[in-house]
Amino acid sequence: MTNTFPILNTRIATFLSVVFHPLIVTTYLFGVLFLITPDLIGVSALELTGIGSLLLLIFLNTFVAPTIIIYYFYRLGIVSTLHVDSLRERRLPYLACAIIYAIATYLFGWQLQPIAELAPQIAILLGSVTVSMIAIALVSLSWKISAHATGMGGAIGIITGMIIRFDEQLLLIPLLIIVLISGFLLSARLYLNAHTPAQIIAGLACGLTISSLTVYFFF
Template sequence: MNTRVALFLSVVLHPLLMPTYLFGLLFLFVPELLGINTLSLSAQGSLLLLLFMNTFLAPALVIFYFYKLGYIRSLHLDNLADRRLPYITTVIIYTFATYLFGWQFEPISDLAPGISIVLGSITFSMAVVALISLRWKISAHATGMGGCLGAIACLFLRYGDTTLFYPLILGILITGWLMSARLHLNAHTPAQVGAGLALGVVVSTVAIFTFF
């Protein structure tokens, strides 16, 4: 794989962008499963923007602030020590976002409880990644992609909605490309990438089949 392509995939498929991609896909293909099919397209767009602000913009700005203050040496978080503070802070932000969407943002919390379930599973995955990263450099990219892939696959299997078939196939292909990219860049070992993928898939699978 070309290094530029690998870098491009790592940036475009950044872990903080995974929730926006996942919710965007679910909003587009299966809005009825999340309970947002009664909302207008503009309202769905505003909801997706709000999710983007909470799951990408807020933690990204905090991480950039840490970088400018010198608490972390690189925005790529290549060093294990650099990952700890951003990961812990991101988990706190995601926990707060899950609380807002699950209990405070009415009528969304009543109409679409599935949003907080998916967001909660993402938050739990990130918490486990943050905990593991105290000792070992597990792949957050693979965890995020595994979570998306697991959620799509489980919704497809549980509800039999055929509209998710092609997104599932595309997700499998993208997951393979991303894992190859992380290995090509020597960002992780195969074990770290595999563990991240397994973590994401397992957590999303348990969340969907238990709470959805």
């Protein structure tokens, strides 16, 4: 395996898998969009502190809340590891995460009126991630699709869609960086034998399709 991925070892591969876990990728994506293209995401009227507070709120809803649920499942013995690598154990956690993301979409799109009126794009993108989560949960009933690949594919699809639809050249460099990171990350998942190439490709296709269609039809 080391001949196939000469710059990877188990420690580096695990590090990449944790740092770019699909739950945290949502926060990374919004951070990039808030800082580089605040007008496209609807937050250009906010001060930097306001943007930071909004990003923190997204982080709490899309990373902290589902992480707590997964840890709770771990403590109950529903999942044997926090990585949730087993197909049998993935079903309930991903369904729970999809529900949490759906609630977050509802909060940002309807309940939090100031945010919903100022930046409805946030709820749209969260809705896209929610649909991806639901797709992963459904596929996981019978097959182990890569959530890491779905997350990175979603980020690539959203940024690519914005570049094409709005001719936003400022996102070209972030796109190249995300593609590069995706290459290392997905190689790491293969190195760890967490997925097969088919599961990686399916995850990428799932994320790319859902996110790009979201930008095309709803932005």
